[in-house]
Amino acid sequence: MIDLDVHNAFLVSFLLLESSRGLEGHNRSVNHYNRKLEFQQDREACMASIDRNRVLSLAQSLIRANSENPPGHEREVASILRRHLESFGLLCKVVGSSERPSLIFSTGEDLDGNLLLHGHMDTVPAGARESWEFEPFGAELVGDRLYGRGACDMKGPLAALAETMILHSKENHSKPLIMLATSDEETTCGGAEEVVKSGLLDGVKFGVCAEPTSLNILVGEKGLLWLRIVAQGKSAHGSTPELGENAIELCMSALETLLREHYSFEQNEQLGVPTINLGRIEGGSKINIVPEDCEAEIDMRLVMGQDSKEIVGRMGSLLTQQGLEDRVRIETIRSKPTVLTPKDSEIVAATQEAVERVTGAKPSLGTATFGTDCSVLQPKAGIMNVICGPGSIKMAHQPDEHIDVNQLFEAIEVYRAIAKWFAGQ
Ligand SMILES: [Zn+2]
Structure with a gap:
């Protein structure tokens, strides 16, 4: 709520200051004053009608x-x-x-x-x-x-x-x-x-x-892109890891690439920069078993110039370059545009x-x-x-x-x- 007295005192001093700058300034300030005053009345009428x-x-x-x-x-x-x-x-x-x-x-x-x-x-x-x-x-x-x-x-x-x-x-x-x-x-x-x-x-x-x-x-x-990175390994006894394929290690090496990548974006003062956060990881069942499954969840916040589908496509090609495409897949949990x-x-x-x-x-x-x-x-x-x-x-x-x-x-x-x-x- 505006304190009316203070507000009007401000307007009067503003008026005096402006009028000392010549006729043009004076007219401008009178208009300004009138507009404010009109609004003040309008506002009081408005306040009266709110139940x-x-x-x-x-x-x-x-x-x-x-x-x-x-x-x-x-x-x-x-x-x-x-x-x-x-x-x-x-x-x-x-x-x-x-x-x-x-x-x-x-x-x-x-x-x-x-x-x-x-x-x-x-x-x-x-x-x-x-x-x-x-x-x-x-x-x-x-x-x-x-x-x-x-x-x-x-x-x-x-x-x-x-x-x-x-x-x-x-x-x-x-x-x-x-x-x-x-x-x-x-x-x-x-x-x-x-x-x-x-x-x-x-x-x-x-x-x-x-x-x-x-x-x-x-x-x-900001836009939002929530992803699940799912790694599929092969189970074996912990004493013979060479007979299995460790899903946690597969997931870790995929994550290292995906999190380090620079996903291009448009600079924008209002939105700032995009962010990426590894929020959850889960895999394995026991210390002496080579884990068969591992999955991680990534929370990305996007800015202008970034498209969810393009990012997921880029991630897919990074996994292919690493030779992980058969054992690691990317699932979109949720996405929202910027x-x-x-x-x-x-x-x-x-x-x-x-x-x-x-x-x-x-x-x-x-x-x-x-x-x-x-x-x-x-x-x-x-x-x-x-x-x-x-x-x-x-x-x-x-x-x-x-x-x-x-x-x-x-x-x-x-x-x-x-x-x-x-x-x-
Ligand atoms: Zn709300």
């Missing part, structure tokens, strides 16, 4: 409906969200199974909007109850903090998006605002995949993912301006160290995303997860401003 109790009670209901993934039971969360938004006249389309649905809401009759606000309905498991001071599904409000699994990732943010939709639907805009609530984000982004396949979001240009960023802006995320929205994209400009106007602070621009539905929606549906949401990512997936409710309300203002920016195009 804080409605937002909090929706967030609490969503937290109390356990949707831990795995196993993933989003049905109850989906029905709470759907009932809430349909009671305000919003249109809802359901994609996927009734057990694990994804919901698309619109403020209009159809889905021909420019802007999509999105979040997921599943959460990671609460984990051991004793590591929590607060009840994970109690949704307790203590002071300005709302506690519970999903408070910031992302049931609180979903409540902020729902309120934005309700308020936006009460105004006259030529283009509808679209909201997506997905299932199964935390494990596979499977809900987002089903939504893309449905084609219902075809034509939507821009997206705001409401994952918690403390209202800073993330413009992309996504990056250009800094000069309109969605970045609109979000920067909205956050700065609402919070008074310039948001930082960065990239996500975590994965989101953007990695599906951006490459497969062509939606240019930013990630910007209330709450801290440090709280996500942690015991005593919580969100600052004031930031939750600020987020609604931010989303409303972005929605207005794109509503008439």
Whole structure:
């Protein structure tokens, strides 16, 4: 929240400073002042229309409906969200199974909007109850903090998006605002995949993912490539290793080559450099047996200029060069492409301006160290995303997860401003 007196004092001194620079500067500063003042009034009107109790009670209901993934039971969360938004006249389309649905809401009759606000309905498991001071599904409000699994990732943010939709639907805009609530984000982004396949979001240009960023802006995320390296040897007694073939040694020599290789990439200030981590290795059964099997798992985080299939192909040829192709194979466990929205994209400009106007602070621009539905929606549906949401990512997936409710309300203002920016195009 901006302290109004300090803010206005700043504007007056800014005005005086600018006016001393001549008429041109004076006019510019008056315009600047008027714009700020208009926004201030607009903002006060906006704040007046947010129904804080409605937002909090929706967030609490969503937290109390356990949707831990795995196993993933989003049905109850989906029905709470759907009932809430349909009671305000919003249109809802359901994609996927009734057990694990994804919901698309619109403020209009159809889905021909420019802007999509999105979040997921599943959460990671609460984990051991004793590591929590607060009840994970109690949704307790203590002071300005709302506690519970999903408070910031992302049931609180979903409540902020729902309120934005309700308020936006009460105004006259030529283009509808679209909201997506997905299932199964935390494990596979499977809900987002089903939504893309449905084609219902075809034509939507821009997206705001409401994952918690403390209202800073993330413009992309590294790609992901998880691989399993499987070595097949031949068993023999430990006293006669020459009669067998040691799978652990085969795996080690393959790993030495694969981990040392330089996989080319495009330099990018936002995304940084790619990484590779050998996270797991398992092989052999007993000290006196030549191991027959060994497997290792590698976690690669990719940047622009890197393609999963090309990397796996390159690894295959390295194994062939080593003569290991018959005994070592590479399996892809999971892959996700790198996504990056250009800094000069309109969605970045609109979000920067909205956050700065609402919070008074310039948001930082960065990239996500975590994965989101953007990695599906951006490459497969062509939606240019930013990630910007209330709450801290440090709280996500942690015991005593919580969100600052004031930031939750600020987020609604931010989303409303972005929605207005794109509503008439
Ligand atoms: Zn999340």
